[in-house]
Amino acid sequence: MTSCCDLPSRISLNHHLYSSGVPDKLRHLINDIARAGKYVHHAIRSSDLGLAGSENQFGEEQLKLDLLSNKIIKEELCESRLVHGYASEEEAVFQELVPDAPFTVVFDPLDGSSLVDCNLAIGSIFGVYKKGDVVGRKPSDQLAALYLVYGPRTILVYSAGKGVHAFFLNEVGEFVLLQRNLTMRDEVKTYSPGNLRAVKDTPAYRKMMNHWLDEAHTLRYSGGMVPDIHHMLIKGAGIFTNIGGSKYPKGKLRLVFECGPFAYIMEQAGGAASNGHKAIMDIKIEEVDQRTPLIIGAKSEVKRVSEVLNV
Numbered sequence: 001m002t003s004c005c006d007l008p009s010r011i012s013l014n015h016h017l018y019s020s021g022v023p024d025k026l027r028h029l030i031n032d033i034a035r036a037g038k039y040v041h042h043a044i045r046s047s048d049l050g051l052a053g054s055e056n057q058f059g060e061e062q063l064k065l066d067l068l069s070n071k072i073i074k075e076e077l078c079e080s081r082l083v084h085g086y087a088s089e090e091e092a093v094f095q096e097l098v099p100d101a102p103f104t105v106v107f108d109p110l111d112g113s114s115l116v117d118c119n120l121a122i123g124s125i126f127g128v129y130k131k132g133d134v135v136g137r138k139p140s141d142q143l144a145a146l147y148l149v150y151g152p153r154t155i156l157v158y159s160a161g162k163g164v165h166a167f168f169l170n171e172v173g174e175f176v177l178l179q180r181n182l183t184m185r186d187e188v189k190t191y192s193p194g195n196l197r198a199v200k201d202t203p204a205y206r207k208m209m210n211h212w213l214d215e216a217h218t219l220r221y222s223g224g225m226v227p228d229i230h231h232m233l234i235k236g237a238g239i240f241t242n243i244g245g246s247k248y249p250k251g252k253l254r255l256v257f258e259c260g261p262f263a264y265i266m267e268q269a270g271g272a273a274s275n276g277h278k279a280i281m282d283i284k285i286e287e288v289d290q291r292t293p294l295i296i297g298a299k300s301e302v303k304r305v306s307e308v309l310n311v
């Protein structure tokens, strides 16, 4: 017998999690993170911009948006009661919350926050592990990963090991299914070359860049990794790089907060993510703030870029 719950006219995030068989506690946690995302969405739209250190009408000091987002997310994780501890890009040390809770959450509360005053898209990135510190573990130990991209629309993309699914935040404040099973083809079409200043002292990177120019691929680079990688996932093709150079010898992006969650999502979509030598998913976390080069996107192109960079 079918019930009215089987065929809803719109599929909410909770319904999708439930009907995909995501375990209850993880489902509740993802819903709690999504709620935090709604408050960040609201903060981005309603806060005064560029007024760090200034006072609001009540004489209280205003927080910059990245710190405010960190505070919002921390409070929601605390309220969830499912989070043993967390590590945030804004704090970079493991913080314990509820000793007997089952999960650890790692997050970048507001990636690309320097793009806010230009009104470009920005995002929040999350990875979920079993409880305990993440040092000594690998991104492949994640149980789920998700991100929110705050652009003209706010979109949430999650994977809990059963494909990658996108939701948009509707006007009544619910995440509603937009696209299920985002899938990467083995195709390039667009390229997003981050930290391009590294071509100055990395001839192989210049070679890669020239190859993409010669192939007449389309450049798609906003300077925010969330919208830039989201673009590839939605189009189902592309390559994104952010490799080291003299300014950031070990790479600019963080393994735990940025590359690990995206590697999990990209692999779930059928793409790949590497540091040029090793899959991001297999890199041991030595410290919470660890940096890594990142080559992410269509599988064969990740392999080809890695080979060119290693010559």
Ligand code: F6P
Binding pocket: 111, 112, 113, 193, 194, 195, 196, 223, 224, 225, 226, 242, 252, 253
């Ligand atoms: O957090 C780092 C970040 O803002 C990413 O979102 C983005 O991909 C990267 O920096 C841009 O780096 P670059 O300006 O070196 O290309």
Ligand code: MN
Binding pocket: 089, 108, 110, 111, 112, 258
């Ligand atoms: Mn960041």
